[in-house]
Amino acid sequence: MAREIKVGLIGLGTVGSGVVRILQDNAALIEERLGAVVRLVKVADIDWERDRGIPLPVDIMTRDAWEVVRDPDISVVVELMGGDEPARSLILGALEMGKDVVTANKALLAVHGRELFAVARQRGVRIGFEATVGGGIPIIRALRDGLVANRISSVFGILNGTSNYILSTMTVEGRAFSEVLREAQQKGYAEADPTLDVEGIDAAHKLAIVAGLAFGADIEFSTIFVEGISRVTPLDLQYSAEFGYRVKLLAIGKWNDGRVELRVHPTMIPKSHLLATVEGVFNAIYVTGDAVGPTMFYGQGAGGLPTGSAVVSDLVDLCRDRLKGHEGHTPDVHTLQLSKPVVINDIEDVRTPCYLRITALDRPGVLSKISGILGACDISIESVIQKGRRVRGTVPIVMMTHEATERNVRRALQEIDNLDVIKAKTMLIRVEGALT
């Protein structure tokens, strides 16, 4: 008789249903590859009215998530309910009871990862978190195992499908953010409250996890600079194209001799770069290591089946380890829990070229005033576009600067935006030219 590992699932939403479907549809395949059966013995959710289109035996359903955690037969708990509490307590409970945990809860890991990994380590169990970043893309494994020989110098990620869909659509169709967002909500690509996605917070959660692993660093989530895409206009996308760039919501992590730079913001990247061709709801992570050079990992960043694919890959991994006969096995050393604190660069020290769209009254001397301020702040201009597209008496003055520190740019923009000829807050988009 085939050996089996008993698994419990908490949260039967989109991803949870995807996991159940995969375990059902590909049961034979998974058994063959693992050499054992992954048996789902308990599923907890508060809503059992909704039809998810997947057949489940009534006796494995429960409304009490703690029943899953406390079941002594269950070796691995899959947490897919999301959110902070009770997810955190449930995971801690499972770890304390010597169970491995698989989770897709990026917000929780980004903020409470240190605590959870410490407990896992102490109890000799593991947390699988492949599903927290990039949906079905096996990026966690790539960083932990595939690129283990490398000192990673940078990661650039398109980590939020909703934002990428919105920016892609705005670029192609020239429509406004709010309009495309509404459409995305209708299509189910964006949540009713889109803040986490469009304001870059979700991407920052994922960056915290990826950067922690890539740089072996204990990332304090609040140190990540985050700016969303809601202020980007079709005009900015059009100018970007004229300058030879595309705009992506990029999660950027750079390592430089023990100092780490972490930021999420709309970013202009050369349109010939591979990342620039990642469209719609797809995600991609561009990783550079000292031995391997540049690499990229691409796939669907969300959805029940893609994310379910990552969850089940963790399940198989943990089950494989248990089957090798070390219950109470040593956790991998190279996971978040061993990370050391690092120095996080102040965003004000970051140097990038910048795109500036200044909304000025169409009067003589304006450009000279602006360029005077930029010069005084040590910012040199690479090129300027000023075409007569007048809107209510103002013209957009669009500039690309050479590399400048964020500190100087902020100082300059404060002065510029205080001029009485300036009629709107200046739009700033940071540029990454080389992506290394």
Place this chain on the structure above:
Amino acid sequence: MAREIKVGLIGLGTVGSGVVRILQDNAALIEERLGAVVRLVKVADIDWERDRGIPLPVDIMTRDAWEVVRDPDISVVVELMGGDEPARSLILGALEMGKDVVTANKALLAVHGRELFAVARQRGVRIGFEATVGGGIPIIRALRDGLVANRISSVFGILNGTSNYILSTMTVEGRAFSEVLREAQQKGYAEADPTLDVEGIDAAHKLAIVAGLAFGADIEFSTIFVEGISRVTPLDLQYSAEFGYRVKLLAIGKWNDGRVELRVHPTMIPKSHLLATVEGVFNAIYVTGDAVGPTMFYGQGAGGLPTGSAVVSDLVDLCRDRLKGHEGHTPDVHTLQLSKPVVINDIEDVRTPCYLRITALDRPGVLSKISGILGACDISIESVIQKGRRVRGTVPIVMMTHEATERNVRRALQEIDNLDVIKAKTMLIRVEGALT
């Protein structure tokens, strides 16, 4: 004192030197991630005159590869000498002695994989072969672990950097194959004898390995249809662009209900597809699974450090397993050795749209004759370009057909090329429109 695993290396060429450099430069990093020291205790090569720019203690150098295999202290043997014999015997010897093996020898695995994996399985040891495909791209791990939950339906790979460099350069610069090849040889991107690379054999070796893993199939190398890029002309690349395509040497594997289709040939793919943007010596593998959907893995497909990165990742993986305390550990079930024989589709049954460039005398009635033959062979034409670019009295007639079987296309081309108005062998490039 830190635990250590003793490793021996056979073959100090480009990749071997890369491995030594990584083990030296990133020693601290690797020790931290593995929780142990990977110690290189013996290196075999026949040429110790050449300066490789890496310091090695004299007492670990040897000219006798068997010394590495027979050293009882060595747990893992890294075979990087390439070729058939003595590599095969050395690997077999190491496995028989209970050592794990890491190899980058794709030709050997593609042809003798079955034998080697059988021995490894029997002896309870493992063969790491991440470096056989895609240089530093962790594609083997992705297929074995990251996408383990998926039934893989197709893989499309740009697996030979030399060919991709040549095609990219021909496309951009409009120069002839032979000229670009010569330049690639001068730059060190192509071997003095480029056959393996430009005739698709190297890509087919890699396809055998990737497809074996992706489809759980025991691939007989000789069943792979292989056609190289040496007949592709700048004119073909130009027409491809006009039709909206790019030409890549693609390694194609498709699984359809137990039947597997395997082929390597110049392929026209839509220029908007992500694979079409993979330029120069880079490799990429586009994999579609039933749960995850489409994914892509991208990076440098060759070179000492990138390939060394893959070798060292295998080393760390095998060492981790040994440290977990199971010498004589169970090998992973999901590797080539458990693969089952599958039905390989006859190339003549494969259906693709085709690009045809027919070199005909510029006479009335030629097009009608050609289209008559195509029609009689059940091949319908999607579009035709016939412009008056006369070369020695002939004109190129360029056609895109709808999907047709290879059998019918071959029959038609044989008839067409036998017409006395046809002055050169017709150029056929198969098209992949959807890449799924």
